[in-house]
Structures are given as structure tokens and as C-alpha cells.
Amino acid sequence: MPEGHTLHRLAADLGTRFGGDAVSVGSPQGRFASSAALLDGSVLEGAEAHGKHLFIGFGAGRWIHIHLGLIGTVRFDGDTGGQVRLRITGPGGRADLRGPQLCALVTDAEKARVHARLGPDPLRASDRADGAATAWRRIGRSGRPIAALLMDQQVLAGVGNVYRAEVLFRHGVDPFTPGRELGGERWRELWDDLVGLMAEGVRRNRIDTVRPEHEPAAMGRPPRVDDHGGEVYVYRRAGDTCHICGTPIATRPLDSRNLFWCPTCQP
DNA sequence: GCGTGATGTTGAA
DNA sequence: TCAACCTCACGCC
Numbered sequence: 001m002p003e004g005h006t007l008h009r010l011a012a013d014l015g016t017r018f019g020g021d022a023v024s025v026g027s028p029q030g031r032f033a034s035s036a037a038l039l040d041g042s043v044l045e046g047a048e049a050h051g052k053h054l055f056i057g058f059g060a061g062r063w064i065h066i067h068l069g070l071i072g073t074v075r076f077d078g079d080t081g082g083q084v085r086l087r088i089t090g091p092g093g094r095a096d097l098r099g100p101q102l103c104a105l106v107t108d109a110e111k112a113r114v115h116a117r118l119g120p121d122p123l124r125a126s127d128r129a130d131g132a133a134t135a136w137r138r139i140g141r142s143g144r145p146i147a148a149l150l151m152d153q154q155v156l157a158g159v160g161n162v163y164r165a166e167v168l169f170r171h172g173v174d175p176f177t178p179g180r181e182l183g184g185e186r187w188r189e190l191w192d193d194l195v196g197l198m199a200e201g202v203r204r205n206r207i208d209t210v211r212p213e214h215e216p217a218a219m220g221r222p223p224r225v226d227d228h229g230g231e232v233y234v235y236r237r238a239g240d241t242c243h244i245c246g247t248p249i250a251t252r253p254l255d256s257r258n259l260f261w262c263p264t265c266q267p
Numbered sequence: 268g269c270g271t272g273a274t275g276t277t278g279a280a
Numbered sequence: 281t282c283a284a285c286c287t288c289a290c291g292c293c
Contacts, residue, residue: 070275071287
């Protein structure tokens with residue numbers, strides 16, 4: 001589930017449901033119990049995301065810092081089964097956090113440290129203006145493949161394995177192009193596209209990357225929705241044919257993550 | 268019903 | 281380099 005759009009959507013939903021309300025905070029599973037007790041009954045002031053990190057604010061410099069990791073989930077008003085690390089209950093309903101990589105009570109200073117080590121986030125309004133330039137300072141002098149740089153949260157925050165594969169396809173970029181050979185103009189196009197794609201991801205709460213002219217209906221194909229819930233060009237389509245040119249989609253691990261691309265469309 | 272892999276990151280070995 | 285997190289959805293029986 002979790003690329004940046006998921007966390008920004010969660011922040012918005014938490015704010016809408018609980019913002020301004022005194023809430024119950026608990027940890028049925030127990031691992032967050034002592035911190036939850038300190039927050040129980042406090043007003044949930046708001047929530048924000050930076051990349052894949054989520055912060056829920058309770059005032060007086062108290063934040064719950066959450067990272068879902070690979071398997072963490074948040075479910076609203078769901079069933080009560082499973083190991084619930086964090087449960088927030090209020091007039092707006094119930095939120096249950098399961099299986100997170102991280103769930104900790106942190107101070108303003110600790111939160112600031114997290115922001116400081118993350119690159120610009122295409123979904124953060126404060127990064128919209130100069131985020132492309134900030135990221136390019138790292139990308140433009142790196143010999144690492146652009147596919148690796150896109151996943152480096154210190155370079156760029158919020159892009160995961162789906163968005164990186166899809167944005168590179170949409171711009172016909174070979175994933176193994178060294179950052180410094182990409183060119184600033186090309187990078188700007190990638191950034192601008194990520195801003196749009198990820199904002200759309202927040203709205204739909206899923207990742208759709210296929211352009212209108214390539215949608216199944218327009219191409220005479222049956223509708224197909226990927227595991228993660230959206231329409232994509234290459235992610236997890238290894239061996240299937242490219243929607244555009246028919247070449248089998250290639251895959252290869254890069255830094256122990258599966259990379260997908262079309263050898264013809266991304267020369 | 269069971270086994271597997273995954274949209275991710277951290278910290279220990 | 282690897283285990284941890286211990287969920288979720290899928291494929292296969």
C-alpha cells in the first residue's frame with residue numbers, strides 16, 4: 001500500500017475525522033501502550049505527511065510518528081481482529097494501525113530531524129516551488145541510476161517502486177541512466193509529472209498512471225486493474241506485453257527492489 | 268487452507 | 281547482507 005500518496009491521504013483523512021476533537025488513544029497490542037496513555041483524552045490537532053512518514057499532532061510538542069513500512073496498514077471503522085498497535089477513537093470513528101515499521105511518540109525536535117533527512121516531497125505544498133531544483137542538486141551530480149535515485153528518500157521523498165517505474169516509462173527514460181546524464185530539463189519534466197500523478201493518487205487513493213489515450217477502452221483491451229488497485233504501464237507486468245509497443249516488459253532487481261521497464265520504449 | 272511475495276525502512280550482524 | 285515488522289491479497293491445492 002504505502003507510497004507517499006497513501007500517507008498524505010491518511011493525514012487528510014485523520015484530520016477530517018478527528019481534527020479538533022478530544023480522542024481516546026490506545027494500544028490493544030501493547031507495544032505503544034505507555035505512550036498512548038500519555039496522549040489518551042488529548043485533542044488531536046491535525047496530521048501531516050512528508051514522504052512516507054506520517055505525523056499526528058496532539059499539541060504541546062507531542063507527535064505520533066508513524067512509518068508503515070512494507071506491511072503496515074491503517075483501517076478506519078474496520079473489524080477488530082488482528083494486532084492493533086495504535087487505536088484512535090473519537091466522534092469521527094475509529095482508526096486502527098497494524099503492523100507498522102515505526103510508531104513512536106516524538107518531540108518537535110525529533111520530528112524536525114526526520115524532515116531534515118528527507119528530500120523534497122512532490123506532495124508537500126512547501127516543496128512545490130523549489131523541490132525540483134533541490135533534488136536536482138543531488139541527481140545532477142550523481143552517477144547512480146535514475147531508478148535508484150528516485151527511490152532514495154534523501155533525494156526525493158514519497159516515490160516508491162510503483163511511481164518510479166511508471167514515471168520513467170511515461171517519459172521514455174532508461175532506468176539505468178546515470179542521474180548526471182539525465183539532464184535538468186528531463187528531470188524537471190519527471191518532477192512535474194510526479195506532482196500531478198501523486199496528487200491524483202491522493203484523490204483516488206490508488207496509483208493510476210496510464211494516460212487517457214492508452215486506457216484499455218481506448219486501446220481495445222479488456223479493463224485490467226493491478227494488485228495495488230490502479231492502471232499501470234510496467235509495474236509488476238514482467239513478461240506481459242507493453243501496452244504501447246508489444247515488447248515483453250523486462251524486470252531486474254536493483255538495490256534489492258524489483259525494477260520494471262520496457263526495453264523498447266525506454267531505450 | 269497454506270505458502271508466498273510485496274507499494275519500505277531500520278538497525279543489528 | 282539480513283532479520284524484523286507480522287498485514288494483506290494472491291495463487292494454488
